[in-house]
Amino acid sequence: MPFINPEVRDYFQENPIEEKIVKPFLHNFDITWAKKRKAFNTEVSVYFFKPEQIIIDNYGISREILAIYAPYYTIESRTIQATESFFHDFPAVGRVENLNFILISDCLSIDDWITKYISENPEFFRIIIGYSSQELLDAKGDGYFVRRRFDKYLYGRDLFDFRLPLKNDFLFFGRKDIIAKVYSSLMKGENSGIFGLRKTGKTSILYKIGRQIEAEKGGIFIIYDCKEWDIQNYRWYELLERICFDISKKLDYTLLKKISDKTVNSIFAEIIEYADKKGKKIIHFSP
Known part of the structure; x- marks a missing residue:
């Protein structure tokens, strides 16, 4: 059975639509933390998802993963800037995965936006796993849908693409x-x-x-x-x-x-x- 922190359940009482949006993740994650946060002149909902064993085995993700819900029909770069600030703030710092995060938005073309953002910012080292809120609502608790999207983003981006030389030490290993x-x-x-x-x-x-x-x-x-x-x-x-x-x-x-x-x-x-x-x-x- 999925675990939802009691404080998160209280959060859902005030934000019932978000409970429906994140429901598909409960087949693969526990939800351990949730709160609205504001940074770079944008307000988003921040979640911590703790992976079940199937996520640990399939993707090597053992720490909690940061999930952002941006309730806007258009996404702007400041959403990523805000997310970056959350990575360095309590309680995320030292607790969540550094390489990946989940981005949920009301924007229906979130895939296209992420692709464009990565192409324009090749030094951005984190992998964004994107979902539109509508497709999560349509999934109605389908955990396979969540994992298929993980497959697409985690196995689809070539970190050693010759067009993207590594310019910081975060991803550089060996040699x-x-x-x-x-x-x-x-x-x-x-x-x-x-x-x-x-x-x-x-x-x-x-x-x-x-x-x-x-x-x-x-x-x-x-x-x-x-x-x-x-x-x-x-x-x-x-x-x-x-x-x-x-x-x-x-x-x-x-x-x-x-x-x-x-x-x-x-x-x-x-x-x-x-x-x-x-x-x-x-x-x-x-x-």
Whole structure:
């Protein structure tokens, strides 16, 4: 039998429509906490769902999962901002799953909205499992419907998509030997390269090395994505000019000469010499 915290039952007395909306989750979760919260000028209902064994076994989710009900027919980014703030507030912090959360909205096109939001915010690391309130009401307690949606979102998003290199440490695991070897070579002033098939994590490794360099103040980290259209269309001296400007900005170095195709080589050499005197290493990656 599903468990509903007595305080949650009291909450449902004041919000009976929400009890009907979350009913399908009771086949897979206990409901341990519920409260209305306001942040970023939006009010939502916040729930904690404690997974039953079938959810633990199928999806590896052992902690409670945060669920948000936004009673609006349109979703805005501030709903996600508010949710982020709840992750860091009591009682969620240290209690709920960090990687996933459930978003319920009156918006009928919630799937499309989530897809668009993720495409526009590729560094957003949490997986949003979305439901419209109407489809939950139509499900009438169908627990399989809830799990099918979990399948779609948890198994459907490729966290290692080559378009989405990992730019923070939350999802970065392993590759310690490669990182240590490349980092050591760079600190010795040696050149290094990382080669591999696409979607094997090369760019994610570069970003990880860059974070380590900056954290340990070991040098200046600059990365150029050669798939970008503007970089592909640079002449050689135009790209070197951009590199000069970027390094100068990082070093707080004032360029004394006007850069042109005839002067860019000598100016670049001056910048490198200045960096060497300052004890700075230039780490420049071009994936």
